[in-house]
Amino acid sequence: MGLLQILEIIIPTAIFAAAPLILTALGGVFSERSGVVNIGLEGLMMMGAFIGAVFTFYGETWGLGGASPWFSFLVAILIGAVFSLLHAVASISFRADQVVSGVAMNFLAAGLTIFLVKKIFDAGQTPYLNERIFKSDIPFLFDIPFIGPLLFGDAYITSYLAVALAFVVWFIVFKTPFGLRLRAVGEHPMAADTMGINVAKMRYVAVMLSGAFAGLGGAVYATSISGNFTHSTIAGQGFMALAAMIFGKWHPLGALGAALFFGFAQSLSITGQQIPLLKEIPHVILLISPYVLTILALAGFVGRADAPKAIGKPYEKGKR
Amino acid sequence: MRLQQILFKLSVPVIAVALGLLVGGIIMMSSGYDAFYAYSSLFSVIFTDPYYIGETVRQMSPLIMSGLAVAFAFRTGLFNIGVEGQLLVGWLASVYMGITVEGVPAFIHVPLAILAAAAAGALWGVVPGYLKARFRVHEVITTIMMNYIALHVTNSIIRNHMLAPGERTEDIQSSASLSSLFLQEITDYSRLHYGIIVAILAAVLMWYLLWKTTTGYELRAVGFNQHASNYAGINVSKNIILSMCISGGFAGVAGAMEGLGTYQYMTINAAFSGVGFDGIAVALLGANSAIGIILAAGLFGGLKIGALNMQAMAQVPPELITIVIALIIFFVASSYLVHWLRNRINKRGKI
DSSP states (O other): OOHHHHHHHHHHHHHHHHHHHHHHHHHHHHHHHTTOOOTTHHHHHHHHHHHHHHHHHHHHHTTOGGGHHHHHHHHHHHHHHHHHHHHHIIIIISOOOHHHHHHHHHHHHHHHHHHHHHHHHSSSSOOOOSSOOOOBOOTTGGGSTTHHHHHHSSBOHHHHHHHHHHHHHHHHHHHSHHHHHHHHHHHOHHHHHHTTOOHHHHHHHHHHHHHHHHHHHHHHIIIIIISSOOTTSSSSHHHHHHHHHHHTTTOHHHHHHHHHHHHHHHHHHHHGGGSTGGGGSOHHHHHHHHHHHHHHHHHTTTSOOOOOTTTTOOOOTTOO | OHHHHHHHHHHHHHHHHHHHHHHHHHHHHHTTOOHHHHHHHHHHHHHHOHHHHHHHHHHHHHHHHHHHHHHHHHHTTOOOTTHHHHHHHHHHHHHHHHHHOOSOOHHHHHHHHHHHHHHHHHHHHHHHHHHHHHHOOOHHHHHHHHHHHHHHHHHHHHHHHSOBTTTBOOOOOGGGOOBOHHHHHHTTSOOOBTHHHHHHHHHHHHHHHHHHSHHHHHHHHHHHOHHHHHHTTOOHHHHHHHHHHHHHHHHHHHHHIIIIIISSSOBOOSSOOSHHHHHHHHHHHTTTOHHHHHHHHHHHHHHHHHHHHHHHHHOOOTHHHHHHHHHHHHHHHTTHHHHHHHHHHHHHHHO
């Protein structure tokens, strides 16, 4: 088997597996850059996957046809933002421990989604979706020799959307006044407050953005990868996105790279059996590699990863 | 004044539980279920039916252990979200000891298997502890990562070395088992086992360690203020590692409760058992105290087991209880609101 063939198997699956991770990790960047830890990404993603599956299903019955998944994305973004308000209220206004509040979010999403699925469909999972995001070759770009079939063949449009959004988020965080305020609030809220920035408002916006992105990530997962929603549809992807964000050093493009890399590791663990050399590597090494790498990155072995200064601390006006 | 303090301490969890159940009831009503019937079928069995009482007490033992694990780390100012992973490695270690050690009497075999579980959990807890002490890496992230490493590694070990038909290991030797025919008989053949005694002993151990020894004093001092502790000559790094080690040990024993008590074997797990995350709720509601944790574990264990009857009688999905537990965590965590109100009232009284 030639190298090119191997790459043709691995790279599209990597990009495919990475899309939900990229989107959710970008959400994490917003929240954590503003100084609010978001362990609740997992729960937000679960909510998004649930909404994605349910509203694509209803989109089908309402006759939206091929637009149903896109309709569900819009709803997932909206509901994700609204659902994340709980985390915002608890951790910003009521000064709850942000990690505890995030854990509660995960519990709540796990309970609420399955409760509603059972209530709506009278079964433990949603029906399988007919209208999904399907693989297709991207016109024009596919015809580029060598790179074309590798990067643009047999791929999901949502993956490119995710990559493009990473650049948009980078622009917002590092090149706009809004981004500057966001980072200021996360690094030194008191200084930001002195300069007339409304710390609580900025943090509310950031947490809601993280909910919107994680919701979209979950919905993309449901409509492109799993095809329905069950209690085990989202099992750790949110935490893996969190890991990607940290491995990417709280930087949107870093998170993009890390998510692609984790997607790559995941795709190796799925497709590795077809590739001669990789057959020798035990499955488990590939499965745990994203987590081990994140720990190593945090310990400073793979480049130092430093969190925003004020992360995890509620801002109390006038307290030194 | 003393009584007032105790009452205030009690008020936060009690209000949180009441509000959690209330909102849970509202969710049931608005989705067309009979909330009163549901709650009454939930609470009636866990207080009257021997089988449900037995199952509740059985459910309590891993919950107490994982609650102790979270609380112990919390006392040193550390957040151990890695109980889930430490529980899995402890479960595997106890089952491994239970299967491979042969021909020893139960009074040696059971403690040996439990200690193996504690050691494995401690080892899994030491890694984040060391990284925190040495490299200042936040333990929340590393413990989450360690959870997934534990999940995949234990599955891989079972699949490659200990596999028996049915995606699981073989049963442990009867000499390592915590199960008790006597306890099963008096509770209408529930799966109740002696693990609850281990759990209560562990709770006593935690209380003694934290409040009656020098080590415990140092651990708590580090939890209150690292800089002050350092200035007073306490080795902060050592205490951080020690705290995560003991916390992981408690979590490992929670795994032994499942391995030696409830199941007598270990399965290949597609996802986490959830007991570790429940431990966070238990520790939080129990205010990180030994007695509080036992009470909170009783409440959550009862809710989870009673939910099965609620489903049978009132057709309410048992996930409602997960929602209620999540709400309780939210309300306890947001206790700032209660503090704020109290401060307002107190100030007005004084000035």
